[in-house]
Amino acid sequence: MPELPEVETTKTSLFPLLNQKVLSVEVRNPSLRWAIPADVQKLVGQRLINLNRRSKYILAEFEQDQMLWHLGMSGSFRLCQPNDELRKHDHFIIRFEEHELRYHDPRRFGCILWLNSETQGKLIDTLGPEPLSSEFNAEYLASKLKNKSVGTKIAIMDNHVVVGVGNIYATESLFNVGIHPAQPAGDLSFQQIEKLVLEIKRILKSAIDLGGSTLRDYSNAIGENGYFQQTLLAYGRAGEMCVNCETPLENLKLGQRASVFCPECQPLKKPNKP
Structure with missing residues (x-):
């Protein structure tokens, strides 16, 4: 997609x-x-x-x-x-x-x-902010993730929270900041959220600069392929070695989507007890 x-x-x-x-x-x-x-x-x-x-x-x-x-x-x-x-x-x-x-x-x-007015109300007005806009920042995301028990990956892929963070780019962002995709979103510290917001922006900017990802048959309107797939560190690499620690990458299903992660670099942390 x-x-x-x-x-x-x-x-x-x-x-x-x-x-x-x-x-x-x-x-x-x-x-x-x-x-x-x-x-x-x-x-x-x-x-x-x-x-x-x-x-x-x-x-x-x-x-x-x-x-x-x-x-x-x-x-x-x-x-x-x-x-x-x-x-x-x-x-x-x-x-x-x-x-x-x-x-x-x-x-x-x-x-x-x-x-x-019909399609605007049905398809556009309910969307969250653009991920590369100033509206999408750590304070905003923290307010949206507060008390959420769903996995962080599911939360950031919710178009009502923020638009456009699809499976590829959510997987890469979480890998790069060391957050387990199933980590309950409400358990993240503000510092983790700050890092995640910055990484989502960096990953998406890089992907746009490289023309997107051509994994099957994607090309733009003039037939040019994307090249971001050549930089992928986690997505599509289940079973391969982590580039950071050489632990085999694992795969789990979240929200009907495959989620590749490193069990060593992205440990699932237990929430702090009050």
Whole structure:
């Protein structure tokens, strides 16, 4: 699943479309997570004037309307030329003056929707802060983790707490600060929370700089792969030796997700008794 760095990288790679006019729109398969709007043809004649990201949503601002795009589990955008061969799972195409924007999604869990009061309220307004914003700081996270009994990894992957800290980046952040993924979030000291916030920001910035992580078939809209996967120290390395202490890394399942950790560097600590 594309995570925040991959979505940010995808958004940036779409910048060549800015100020281009929409010439036509083709819906080849409307059945995504939610149906592509039937009135999507009203984009024709409008210019794309801005692209933003909120969490893992790309917000596309046209002259008169705004759209909300989500890549889901397997979605991707690609900038193409008209004579480029269509692929089986190219479900949605916007033809601009100089490019075609094709949305490809084999599993069809993504979405192409209007950004309006309904989708804003349902999908955007309930989200936590952006992890790279000043709003996401140690004081804020401490207030959200207070008295929480769930594992720290589950807590920081909750989009109501903070957006965009997906499985890869949560695993790496916790490994680097020595916090067990199942450590009850409410047991963390303020010093641990400070270190965790700084590490989440550092990891995500690094991943964005490296174009995200290409673990299966991810690439941005111009076909460039990410390289952050080459720096991974814990994610996907269960059974391999810890780079710090040479203890075999272990794997446990938290919230239906694999969580790799070092039992030596990330011990599960018992809470202090009052």
